[in-house]
Amino acid sequence: MKPKAQKSTCTVLQVGPMPLYLEVPLHQEFNVHRLPDGGRQEFLATKAEHVNIAFTTSTVGVDGRLMRALPNLQAVINFGVGVDKTDVQTANELGILVSNTPDVLTDCVADVAVGLLIDVARGISAADRFIRRGDWAQGAYPLGMRVSGKRVGILGLGRIGLAIAGRLEGFGAHIAYHGRNRVVDVTYPWYDSLAELAQNSDFLIVAVSSSPATTGIVSREVLDALGPRGYLINISRGAVVDEDALVEALVQKRIAGAGLDVFAHEPHVPKELATLENVVLTPHLGSGTTETRQDMAELSLENLRKFVIDGTLITPFG
CATH class of the missing domain: 3.40.50.720 (NAD(P)-binding Rossmann-like Domain)
Known part of the structure; x- marks a missing residue:
């Protein structure tokens, strides 16, 4: 029987809900915490310093306040091409890398x-x-x-x-x-x-x-x-x-x-x-095909894997 692959030692914070075809492999491969909707301050008081990477979607993003609450945050991985919900300016100021998923959609x-x-x-x-x-x-x-x-x-x-x-x-x-x-x-x-x-x-x-x-x-x-x-x-x-x-x-x-x-x-x-x-x-269905969403999910995971390995991104934003 093939042994199970070891999870990455990096701690990933999931910000917002995600489709199962992305969330399942994310949690299987990485050490992931979900940012709760309620009790955020209590969560951050105990977990913030352990978070290295935030993983989010273009409809949720990561704002500057959350970035500043995560002292060891190094990257924001975005499922989607748009990053208007993520505070890119603050990320740049703090030296936090941001990725998105262009081309595939x-x-x-x-x-x-x-x-x-x-x-x-x-x-x-x-x-x-x-x-x-x-x-x-x-x-x-x-x-x-x-x-x-x-x-x-x-x-x-x-x-x-x-x-x-x-x-x-x-x-x-x-x-x-x-x-x-x-x-x-x-x-x-x-x-x-x-x-x-x-x-x-x-x-x-x-x-x-x-x-x-x-x-x-x-x-x-x-x-x-x-x-x-x-x-x-x-x-x-x-x-x-x-x-x-x-x-x-x-x-x-x-x-x-x-x-x-x-x-x-x-x-x-x-x-x-x-x-x-x-x-x-139409309800924001521009990228809404099975094929494209799967490609977007895989590219966002590849960005995460790449960052964990060598600190770079396949598709950095900007």
């Missing part, structure tokens, strides 16, 4: 972006409801907008933005983008003004990373520039868009519609959005 998130675009332009989800209500017997469904050959502006031409652009080239889309800097080896037009990009787009796709610098960057001004024939697609983070301004623009029909996979206060979604036929809503 790029294709699935890009697929969702294109799916939302087609859905909201052609009214596929709304047409499904139209049939289910029995409305077809009373008349034809309203006309939608052609997708092929349209102008698509992409906010953030990183891994995911480029994957979205590649897919939309198959639709003959005219692609342009906005970011802090031009992207090397890309022929798409670059706009130094997001409002100007929006003004020259039929669809504006938000694929930029969430950070203090991008919070609310899709503002009322940008939405007004997109205009009553323009659609917004967001697969980034809800905080990147001024959600109050977006709801107002949709209700007042100052933009044509939206496809939204992310929201400012998840899982809470503005109730006005649920009443609009020109809005497609």
